[in-house]
Amino acid sequence: MPELPEVETVRRGLAPHVEGARIVSVTQRRADLRFPFPERFAERLAGRRIAALSRRAKYLLWHVDAPQGGEPDALISHLGMSGSFRVVPDSGDGITPGAFAHARGIAGPHDHLDMELQGEDGRRTHVIYNDPRRFGFMLMTPEAGLATHKLISGIGIEPLGNAFGPDTLARLFDGKAAPLKAALLDQSLVCGLGNIYVCEALWQAGLSPFAPAGRIGTQQGRGPHPAVRLAEAVRDVLNRAIEAGGSTLRDHRQTDGQLGYFQHSFHVYGREGEPCRRRARSGRMCRGVIARTVQSGRSTFHCPICQR
Numbered sequence: 001m002p003e004l005p006e007v008e009t010v011r012r013g014l015a016p017h018v019e020g021a022r023i024v025s026v027t028q029r030r031a032d033l034r035f036p037f038p039e040r041f042a043e044r045l046a047g048r049r050i051a052a053l054s055r056r057a058k059y060l061l062w063h064v065d066a067p068q069g070g071e072p073d074a075l076i077s078h079l080g081m082s083g084s085f086r087v088v089p090d091s092g093d094g095i096t097p098g099a100f101a102h103a104r105g106i107a108g109p110h111d112h113l114d115m116e117l118q119g120e121d122g123r124r125t126h127v128i129y130n131d132p133r134r135f136g137f138m139l140m141t142p143e144a145g146l147a148t149h150k151l152i153s154g155i156g157i158e159p160l161g162n163a164f165g166p167d168t169l170a171r172l173f174d175g176k177a178a179p180l181k182a183a184l185l186d187q188s189l190v191c192g193l194g195n196i197y198v199c200e201a202l203w204q205a206g207l208s209p210f211a212p213a214g215r216i217g218t219q220q221g222r223g224p225h226p227a228v229r230l231a232e233a234v235r236d237v238l239n240r241a242i243e244a245g246g247s248t249l250r251d252h253r254q255t256d257g258q259l260g261y262f263q264h265s266f267h268v269y270g271r272e273g274e275p276c277r278r279r280a281r282s283g284r285m286c287r288g289v290i291a292r293t294v295q296s297g298r299s300t301f302h303c304p305i306c307q308r
């Protein structure tokens with residue numbers, strides 16, 4: 001399941017190719033993904049311009065200019081478990097290596113949607129959505145109703161947005177007896193944080209996944225305030241993952257035009273039974289061993305020694 005950094009990486013990779021581009025045509029090869037495609041989807045998009053590509057939580061938001069006499073729309077897309085977009089230059093471009101790897105007309109079995117775009121420079125590209133497991137989806141809503149759309153309206157604050165910080169976190173978690181991990185996974189409080197990054201952020205902040213969430217607003221012992229450590233750790237973990245994804249993305253595009261996910265090493269996630277990697281100021285390594293616990297049906301990885 002792609003998490004926020006993967007989706008942000010996909011957005012950053014796609015944006016230069018789609019923002020400002022006109023949709024020449026849309027080839028839709030199935031009636032549905034996880035949900036049916038919007039009615040007359042291809043027909044409604046053809047000829048319109050993509051003004052911007054943004055992200056809210058794990059949704060990619062394609063802001064599409066109004067058709068003649070109509071209203072601007074937002075296309076809400078979700079990658080599900082296995083969705084990916086790839087950008088393929090039109091044949092005849094012949095500049096980007098890999099242009100021939102996805103020759104026109106030879107669609108893979110899981111290429112469900114093919115948007116032909118014309119950039120502001122006149123060059124044509126295909127943006128192809130591939131999704132073997134089809135848990136992804138695309139919906140359309142008038143841009144004016146986007147903020148109140150049922151998928152969007154209840155979403156918590158963006159961890160990479162300006163509103164996110166120690167004060168907000170302390171306020172959101174104030175009085176909550178739920179475990180810190182559960183509070184961080186609660187999408188109505190902070191959005192887009194999945195299991196992997198929550199485990200990593202809690203380790204980096206040195207906070208126990210099992211501590212009551214309300215406790216981060218209170219100072220305990222010396223050192224930086226827990227809310228400060230947690231807010232920094234969340235942003236840091238996400239930003240490092242996005243940077244790692246960015247480099248993977250560039251490598252990918254050089255070889256086969258693929259835009260997708262990346263893998264990188266984690267400090268605690270998936271490291272059950274391995275030594276903790278925290279080095280104390282004294283230079284000594286933490287003597288903890290990473291433990292795996294099932295918490296609300298999901299694996300929590302943490303160090304019982306240094307996460308308090």
Ligand SMILES: [Zn+2]
Pocket residue numbers: 276277278286287288303304305306307
């Ligand atoms: Zn440790």
